[in-house]
Every structure is written in C-alpha cells, then in structure tokens.
Amino acid sequence: xxxxxxxxxxxxxxxxxAVTLEELGIRSVIIEKEDGLGGKLRRWDRLFPTMTPAEEVxxxxxxxxxxxxxxxxxxxxxxxxGCEGRMVTLKDGSSxxxxxxxVASGFDLFxxxxxxxxxxxIYDNVFTTVDLExxxxxxxVRTVDGRIPKTVxxxxxxxSRDEKVNQRHCSRVCCITGVKQAIEIKQEHPxxxxxxxxxxxxxxxxxxxxxxxxxxxxxxxxxxxxxxxEASQTIDHRIxxxxxxxxxxxxxxxxxxxxxxxVGMKAGESNLRWSRCQGVDLYPSSFVKPKNxxxxxxxxxxxxxxxxxxxTAPKNxxxxxxxxxxxAHRVAQRLKEE
Amino acid sequence: MxxxxxxxxxxxxxxxxxxxxxxxxxxxxxxxxxxxxxxCGSCTATCTAGNLTKFNVxxxxxxxxxxxxxxxxxxxxxxxxxxxxxxxxxxxxNIRGLVQKLKKELPVK
Ligand SMILES: Cc1cc2nc3c(=O)[nH]c(=O)nc-3n(C[C@H](O)[C@H](O)[C@H](O)COP(=O)(O)OP(=O)(O)OC[C@H]3O[C@@H](n4cnc5c(N)ncnc54)[C@H](O)[C@@H]3O)c2cc1C
Ligand code: SF4
Ligand code: SF4
Ligand code: SF4
Numbered sequence: 001x002x003x004x005x006x007x008x009x010x011x012x013x014x015x016x017x018a019v020t021l022e023e024l025g026i027r028s029v030i031i032e033k034e035d036g037l038g039g040k041l042r043r044w045d046r047l048f049p050t051m052t053p054a055e056e057v058x059x060x061x062x063x064x065x066x067x068x069x070x071x072x073x074x075x076x077x078x079x080x081x082g083c084e085g086r087m088v089t090l091k092d093g094s095s096x097x098x099x100x101x102x103v104a105s106g107f108d109l110f111x112x113x114x115x116x117x118x119x120x121x122i123y124d125n126v127f128t129t130v131d132l133e134x135x136x137x138x139x140x141v142r143t144v145d146g147r148i149p150k151t152v153x154x155x156x157x158x159x160s161r162d163e164k165v166n167q168r169h170c171s172r173v174c175c176i177t178g179v180k181q182a183i184e185i186k187q188e189h190p191x192x193x194x195x196x197x198x199x200x201x202x203x204x205x206x207x208x209x210x211x212x213x214x215x216x217x218x219x220x221x222x223x224x225x226x227x228x229x230e231a232s233q234t235i236d237h238r239i240x241x242x243x244x245x246x247x248x249x250x251x252x253x254x255x256x257x258x259x260x261x262x263v264g265m266k267a268g269e270s271n272l273r274w275s276r277c278q279g280v281d282l283y284p285s286s287f288v289k290p291k292n293x294x295x296x297x298x299x300x301x302x303x304x305x306x307x308x309x310x311x312t313a314p315k316n317x318x319x320x321x322x323x324x325x326x327x328a329h330r331v332a333q334r335l336k337e338e
Numbered sequence: 339m340x341x342x343x344x345x346x347x348x349x350x351x352x353x354x355x356x357x358x359x360x361x362x363x364x365x366x367x368x369x370x371x372x373x374x375x376x377x378c379g380s381c382t383a384t385c386t387a388g389n390l391t392k393f394n395v396x397x398x399x400x401x402x403x404x405x406x407x408x409x410x411x412x413x414x415x416x417x418x419x420x421x422x423x424x425x426x427x428x429x430x431x432n433i434r435g436l437v438q439k440l441k442k443e444l445p446v447k
Contacts (some may be wrong), residue, residue, distance in 0.1 A: 117426070161376070163430035199378045227378035229426045244379025249397050251383050 003335050006031060006088055006098040008078045008270075011039020012317050013309025014104030015061045016324030017331075021102075022068035024332040029096075030070060031088070033077035037062060039106050041317065045136035048173075048180040048316075049207035057317065078105075078270070081277040085304030100304040100331045103274060103288065104324065107265040107310040110159025110167065118158065118261055123233040125149075126259045128158075129174070132181050141185055141258075144237070148189050149257035153241055154178045155228045156198040160264030169285045171264035172314040175202045178262040179215050186219040195222045195254070197243055205316060226252065231259055265314040279305055288312045298327040306331050357405030361443070365402060369436060372399065374429045381423035381433050387416045395423055395433060402440065411444040 003026050007014045010032030021028040036042065038061070044054040065072065080089040085101040112120040112128045120126045124144040127135075135141045143149050156178055160171040175198070182194045201223070203209040215221045226243040234240055239259045245252045267286030275282045279302025281289040288311050291299040298307050308327040309320035366373055379396055387393040393416040402410055414437055423433040 157428070162428040164428060199376055225379075226383065227380045227428065229380040229383035242383045244382040244394075244396065246377055246379040246382075246396065249382075249394055251385075251388055 003027065003099040004029065004097075005100045005102060005331055005335075006078075006096060007102045007104055008081075008088065009039065009103070009105040009309075009311070010034075010037040010072065010074070011104060011106045011309060011320070012041055012057070012061060013106070013311075013320040013324045013327075014039075014102065015065050016321045017102045017104055017308045017328045018070040018324075019061075019064045019068045020325045020328030021331060022070055024328060026328075026332055026335065028070050028102075030065070030072045031076050031078050031090070031096075032072070032074045033091075035075050037065065037072065037074070040109075043130060043133055045133050046180070046184070048176045049205065049211045051180070051184075061321075079273060081274055081280070081305065084278055084302045098304075099335055100306065102306045102308055102324075102327050102331060103280075103300075103311050104308045104327075105268050105270045105274070105311050107268050107287075107314065110165075110171075110263045110266045112158055112261045112263050114165050115158055115162075115261070117230045118155070118228070118259065119231050119233065119239070120261060123231065123239060123259075124237050125233075125239055125257060126231065126261065128261045128263045129177050129181060130263060132260055136181075136184060140188055143257050147257070149185075149192055151193045151254075151256040152182075152185055152195070152258045152260060153228070153239075153254070153256045154182055154194070154196045154260045154262055156196065156262050157227065158261040158263050159266065161199075167264060167266060167285070169264075169287070169314070170202060172202065172204060173316050174262045174264055175200075176205065176208045176211065178260075179203075179208075179212050179221075181260065182221045183211070183215050183219050186221065193222070194219075195224055195256070197224050197226055197228050197241075199225070199227055224252070228259075265310060268311055271311065277305065278302060287314075298323055298330055303334060352404050352406060354405065358407075359405045361407065362403050362405045365439075365443075369439065371429070371431050372403070372436060375399070375431060376429060378428060380426040380428065384422045384426045386418050386420045386422060391416050393417070395437065399433070399436060399440075402444070407444055411441065411446050414441050414444075 005028045007018045007030045010030040018028040038058050077091040079091045089095045226246045228241045228243045231241045240255045274280045290297045306327045308323040382396045417437045421434045
C-alpha cells in the first residue's frame with residue numbers, strides 16, 4: 001500500500017508541501033476549511049517587495065497542485081490530530097488515517113476591534129491593512145463616502161508587541177506591508193499626504209529596506225516615530241489622532257481622512273487544539289514550537305507530525321513556501337526510514 | 339574679582355561616565371518592567387498633564403534611567419495621577435506607579 005500524508009491547511013505552505021510530496025512519490029491530501037486553496041494570499045492584491053500581483057503566485061501554486069494530482073478537500077475542517085499523526089478527526093466527526101501529518105494551518109489576522117481606542121468598527125474611516133488590500137482589488141482607496149482621502153495615517157504594530165492584547169511578538173511582515181501600501185496610495189493619489197506612525201522599522205527581507213527608502217525619497221511619505229495613543233471621530237467623519245513625536249519630544253495631534261491600522265499576525269486558532277496532541281508544543285504566543293529552531297524547524301517532537309509556514313511563526317510567502325518543500329523532504333525521509 | 343560677563347556653559351550632553359548611575363541602577367532593580375520601555379510615546383501622547391504643559395513623562399523616566407535627575411522631581415509635580423499612561427502602555431508598565439515612586443525617592447531639586 002502506498003503511503004499517504006495529510007496536509008492540514010491549503011495556504012501557500014500546505015499547497016507546496018503537498019506538491020513536493022507528490023514529486024517524491026508520496027500521496028498527499030490537502031484538507032482546507034475554506035472553499036478554496038490559497039489561504040491569506042487569496043485576499044492580497046500586490047505583493048511586497050516587488051509589487052507582483054498576488055494572483056500570479058496563487059495561480060502558479062494552484063497549477064502545481066493540479067498538475068501533481070494532489071487530492072484536495074475544501075470546506076472541510078480538521079478538528080483534532082490523533083495517534084501522533086496517524087489520524088486526523090474532521091469537524092463532522094469522521095476520521096481519516098494517514099502515515100504522517102503536515103500542519104500548515106497558518107495564522108489568524110489580529111482582530112483590530114480589540115484595540116478599541118483606535119475605533120475600528122466604531123468610526124467610519126478607520127481601516128486595516130486587510131481592508132486596504134480589498135480596496136486595491138476593488139478599484140481603489142476611498143473613504144466611506146467615496147471620496148479620495150487627502151491625508152492618510154498608518155499605524156504600525158496594531159496587535160503586535162502589545163501586552164494589553166496579549167500579543168507580545170513582532171509580526172515581522174507588517175512593517176513592509178505598511179510601507180508597500182503607503183506607496184500604493186501615493187501611486188494612486190499623488191497629492192495625498194501619507195503619514196506612518198512607527199516605533200521600529202523592521203525591514204528584514206531582501207529589497208525591503210530599499211522599498212522603505214523609496215517610500216521616503218520618491219514618495220515623500222512622512223515617517224513619524226511614535227505610537228498613536230488614541231483616535232476619535234470629528235463631526236465631519238474624519239479621524240483625529242494623538243501621538244507623541246518622540247524624536248521631538250512633543251505631543252502631536254492631527255486630523256486625517258483615513259486611519260489605517262497595520263494589523264499583526266496572531267497564532268492560528270487551531271493551534272490550541274493541535275497542542276492536545278502529544279509532541280506538539282506551543283510558545284507562550286500560541287504559535288507552534290518546532291522541535292529545534294536551528295536544526296528542526298519543520299519538525300515536532302512526534303515522529304509523524306511536521307510543520308510548514310506561519311503555523312510556527314510569522315513569515316512571508318517565500319519563507320512559507322520553502323518550508324513546505326522542507327517539510328515534505330523531512331516527511332519523505334521519515335517514511336523511508338520506517 | 340572682575341566680572342567679564344562670561345559664564346562657563348554647562349556641557350549639555352548626557353555623560354554616562356560621570357553621571358551618578360547608582361539611583362538609576364537601584365530603580366531598575368526595583369522596577370524592572372521599566373527596562374522594557376520601547377519609547378513609543380503613547381504615555382506622553384495620552385497624558386492629561388502633558389497636553390497642557392511641557393510635561394513629558396516618557397522623557398522624564400528616560401532621563402532618570404540615564405542618571406540625569408536634576409529638575410525631574412519638581413517636574414513630576416505636574417502629574418495629575420490620572421493613570422491614562424498606564425492604560426495605553428503597550429509594555430504594560432505602571433507609569434503612574436513609577437511617578438509616585440520617583441516622587442518619594444528623588445531629591446527635591
Ligand atoms: C496584511 C498582510 C499582507 C501580506 N502581504 C504579503 C506580501 O505582499 N508578500 C509576502 O511575501 N507575504 C505577505 N503576507 C504574509 C503572507 O500572508 C503569509 O506569509 C502567508 O499567508 C502564509 O501562508 P501559510 O500557508 O503559512 O498560512 P495561511 O495563508 O494562513 O494558510 C493557512 C490555511 O490553513 C487553513 N486552515 C487553518 N486551520 C485549519 C483547520 N483546522 N482545518 C483545515 N484548514 C485549516 C486556513 O483556512 C488557510 O487556508 C502578508 C500578511 C498580511 C497580514
Ligand atoms: S513588523 Fe513592524 S509593524 Fe509589524 S509588529 Fe514588527 S515592528 Fe510592528
Ligand atoms: S507607553 Fe510604555 S513603552 Fe511607550 S514610551 Fe511610555 S512607558 Fe515606554
Ligand atoms: S498619571 Fe500622570 S503621567 Fe500618567 S497620564 Fe496621568 S498625568 Fe500623565
């Protein structure tokens with residue numbers, strides 16, 4: 001009987017893991033709770049740092065999945081990993097047997113309404129970076145009443161590095177997302193003034209720092225070092241924000257047409273359920289803790305459970321896809337040994 | 339003595355070499371959460387006193403950490419103990435508590 005591996009989650013990491021397994025001659029099945037493959041990538045418009053259309057990456061991955069003959073089950077949620085990776089239970093109560101499991105269930109978006117002081121879902125013109133991606137896809141950035149915003153403020157670290165919402169980690173990709181979106185607004189509306197309120201600019205990837213510099217030099221985006229402490233709505237539905245300009249050491253107030261909250265990556269909701277399985281540990285942040293950060297980044301303490309992508313930590317798309325490849329190779333080797 | 343009308347300008351850089359860091363060290367040992375401050379300025383931005391006067395609580399606590407105590411105690415009188423700073427701090431630092439501690443411990447000058 002040929003071996004079969006279950007991939008939990010059909011985001012970029014899970015798709016690539018499945019494809020690589022098939023290339024290695026191992027049957028794989030992706031179980032995805034949404035109605036289609038792609039994970040968060042389905043929602044993005046253009047990708048940092050190259051402004052590549054998200055569809056280009058997604059279509060290629062879908063093609064690979066189709067060509068390799070991976071079995072795909074959509075609208076199907078895994079609720080439990082059993083018997084150390086030899087079985088999974090689905091939400092409808094049924095169970096599937098497997099020779100190994102690759103957990104690629106990704107991350108959750110931080111719900112910005114938890115930071116009530118910024119007024120998301122309370123004031124009209126407070127949005128998140130996720131909303132902005134939707135606007136870019138749907139024809140452009142507009143205020144609630146359909147106007148082109150003349151001033152936009154971005155706020156970094158919403159739902160990251162914040163004890164108050166129990167999210168201590170840095171989400172890594174949000175700094176560059178903010179920079180990318182600030183540029184896109186300027187490309188769309190050159191006369192719009194864009195302000196970015198940041199604490200630290202974390203440009204960890206190739207081409208990221210260059211994009212930041214471009215945002216400063218070519219697009220005149222104003223970077224203000226200070227965290228917005230609160231926002232309120234004015235009578236004409238604009239947003240008044242308060243911050244300290246920490247480089248001057250004075251409080252600052254300004255009114256903008258639109259406030260964009262740069263939301264972080266939160267540990268996936270399923271992680272707590274995965275941790276009930278022996279060999280699966282979580283960090284205090286609830287991201288899954290791999291066996292070894294240096295030598296076993298896609299492995300768990302259980303012989304038949306492997307990880308790929310943002311289930312273990314915030315990552316960009318390239319890193320997540322590469323982990324899909326790495327996990328598949330680890331699985332193949334483990335199954336060969338047995 | 340002839341008064342030439344000149345004074346010696348005091349060097350206005352923070353001189354860690356000659357500053358007395360003993361209180362700074364003691365403070366951080368007793369109030370270690372302060373070390374996690376990321377200087378985001380949320381406390382100052384939201385501060386009731388800071389929006390009416392030049393009072394800047396982020397700057398004051400940073401000065402103390404650097405061994406610069408002069409004038410800090412007096413400046414802290416402006417705090418209204420409203421506690422808003424504590425509510426917004428992303429590091430969960432009890433800044434109002436810190437202000438109270440500093441007011442007790444720093445020399446009045
Ligand atoms: C606002 C924003 C913009 C971004 N833009 C970029 C960019 O431009 N470039 C870039 O490189 N990166 C970008 N990223 C990062 C990128 O989104 C991630 O790197 C990528 O989505 C991670 O893929 P993944 O497969 O690990 O996880 P996900 O995309 O989260 O996919 C996980 C999948 O698993 C499924 N799943 C979860 N639990 C279960 C379960 N119990 N049963 C079945 N299925 C389940 C989910 O439905 C989902 O489809 C951005 C992130 C954010 C927040
Ligand atoms: S990447 Fe930037 S915006 Fe995101 S949490 Fe880290 S510092 Fe904050
Ligand atoms: S709000 Fe907290 S972290 Fe930010 S500057 Fe004030 S004390 Fe530091
Ligand atoms: S407690 Fe004092 S320092 Fe804190 S916000 Fe109120 S007035 Fe400002």
